[in-house]
Amino acid sequence: MSSAAQLANDIPISMISADLAVGRKRLGSVWNGVIPGIVLVAMITGMAFSAHNVSGFALFSPMIFAVVAGLIYSNVLGTPAHAKAGIAFSQKRLLRFAIVLLGFQLTLGQVVSIGAGGVGIVALTLGATFVFTITLGRLIGVDAKLAQLIAAGTSICGASAIVATNIVTDARDEDVTYAVASITLFGTVAMLGFPLLAPVLGLDQHAFGLWAGASIHEVAQVIGAGFQNGAQSGEIATVAKLTRVALLAPMVIALGLMARRKSNGDRPSDQSGARPPMPWFVAAFIAVVALNSLVAVPAEVKSAMAFATTIMLTMGLAAMGLQANISQLRSRGLRPLALASCAFLFIGCFSLMLVKFA
Template sequence: MSFLPATANDLPSSLTSANPGSSSPALASLSAGIVPGLVLVAMITSVAYSARNVSGFALFSPMILAVVAGMIYSNVLGTPAHAKAGIAFSQRRLLRFAIVLLGFQLTLGQVAAIGVGGVGIIAATLGATFVFTVTLGRLIGVDRKLAQLIAAGTSICGASAIVATNIVTDARDEDVTYAVAAITLFGTIAMLGYPLLAPVLGLDQHAFGLWAGASIHEVAQVIGAGFQDGAQAGETATVAKLTRVAMLAPMVIALGLMARRGNADSSAAKPPMPWFVVAFVAVVALNSLVTMPAAVHSAIALATQIMLTMGLAAMGLQADISQIRSRGLRPLALAFSAFVFIAAFSLTLVKFA
């Protein structure tokens, strides 16, 4: 795979005028154009990780804190023009590569461990929630692309799903930021509230873990809620959630096909199967066949989180708060409705299916 821009229009002007036979000056010029933005994104990412050590912020993942920090920086200080190339690189290339690396967090054996019934509950919940959210969004007048982002974030895996879906839907940066913020809000409510409901609903640890994994938004939020009810609940919740993550690939493919079908000019439509989806599936297969040392697995997981955090920091740096405010409260109401739906639908299946 190549992280270099695909066309001459994506390159800095200094590259297009360089001698074709001289690759070193071209690469140096490219690096010079990207480095300032990468440094700024890395600084925002460092702030996000540091903020987690502050009392009250430990509940939030670095990805969420990075979005907020990036928004504050860009809307208070402004984003330097010379940093835009590196910011765009982080938002697109790093994010796609990070989504591929997410495959190392899942094996086919883990999916099999929760059984056919568990996988069926997760798949049914995902599909029903996505359709419900998109349909309700259309009925209450939420922009189609923003509704799809909220649907993906609620039904699959929070911010990571929003980022992956946006590669196909191509929504505005402000829409991505709005969707991440809404998903974070209701996912945090679920993380804190679900453990309190377990005894009231009469759920044993396996049932609670399946419910949490099938319906809470972010992986970190699922782990936080699951292990509050016990080790078995935490392990079941984690595997159920990772199974939802695996379903990110077919969902993005389906959205790509919809985009192609809805565009009269098929040559201009998004490809039905983006390369990162194919790579994600391949990595899951590799991770299922090859046992990596624990240290290597941990290093990949950390690198994945850092790259995801840098990508979301870049989105925050390009988000205009005034544009987010202009969206109003309807998208927030949509996210809340999706949150209630996925919690109730999955609980019904867990209890009675």
């Protein structure tokens, strides 16, 4: 008899059965813990992409369809208890990876291409809009965390900025849903309306592209508005918008430092040593931008990363919709919507002033 056969005979059957039982238990815990929620989120994501491909709806991002579909599902049918772990995984882990992959859409060379003046306009508009929105939110009584989400979505890059900011602010899911809906509404208004204003305001293709990139909320909305006014306008608008995306990292870092300072200030002195961690995805995002700037990443890889980013962002927002409560959304009232509208008007007028007179 061979040594292998002898060894097999020496292993008790009970030990093999115990190992198999442990394996089945682990697989069962994974299935019961994460997979059902991911499957549900993936189904809603697929529906969102299908709706996006329907004629007449292509102007809207799959992300807004996903959050609305998740919201309807959870409030009509109810979210299954056994799916909650997978929903939480989609909402947190996938969103962080999506923000990191956004770095493949930007290089430092693109930022330089719009010139120091263009970068200055983008940065000044972002900072002024964020401060304006936070200040106005405080004055009219909007919850501070919701005001931060609206400020980030308006000043930086729409839904992507909202979910990235929420990793630091830790607002309620209903606040995230409200902010995404508001930003999508006014971003769509800007996408459709700004190109009509270009001849009225006397903006050439360069000026309009800079204005659109510095003021419109979502990347897709900027591209849609920019190319309506010509190829040069569309290219400049896209680069200006991606420059705003690059500023997502320092903005989230600043918010994290503010949250840490407030946390230390509110905590008893004997607990001051514990500090909330800075989000790792910010450093990873910066590293990916640097890699994309230094290494010639194939266009096919960039395209695949962009698609993966959109899928993960859509899954994350579907998960948020699944955990949002319509009654709690209604309880926010119209003040946050008024705040989003004022922020939209401010960023449009402020950036236009800089483009015209800077």
